[in-house]
Amino acid sequence: MSGLFPHREHTDPWFRIGRLEVNTTMFVVLAVVVSWLGWVVVGPNWTAELAYSPHDLAFGEVWRIFTWPFSGGLSLFGVVHLFFF
Numbered sequence: 001m002s003g004l005f006p007h008r009e010h011t012d013p014w015f016r017i018g019r020l021e022v023n024t025t026m027f028v029v030l031a032v033v034v035s036w037l038g039w040v041v042v043g044p045n046w047t048a049e050l051a052y053s054p055h056d057l058a059f060g061e062v063w064r065i066f067t068w069p070f071s072g073g074l075s076l077f078g079v080v081h082l083f084f085f
Helices: 024-041 044-048 054-058 064-071 076-084
Strands: 015-017 020-022
Touching: 020 024, 024 064, 054 064
Parallel strands: none
Antiparallel strands: 015 020
């Protein structure tokens, strides 16, 4: 079974910002926080461009496949999800 699931010898972060080690989880949390700041500063209409819309996807707006998690805006449930993530 060890061939199917190789043991990872190290858990190095992707990169560091000062003393903060940025791994996958931290990167997702930072991306969501940045999207929340954009929602507050620019306005809620900004995040509408990130939401998943099959109609807009059909017209070539492919980024919507990847950016839909960041389109929710600020909410208590978003904070709770990040906490448990």
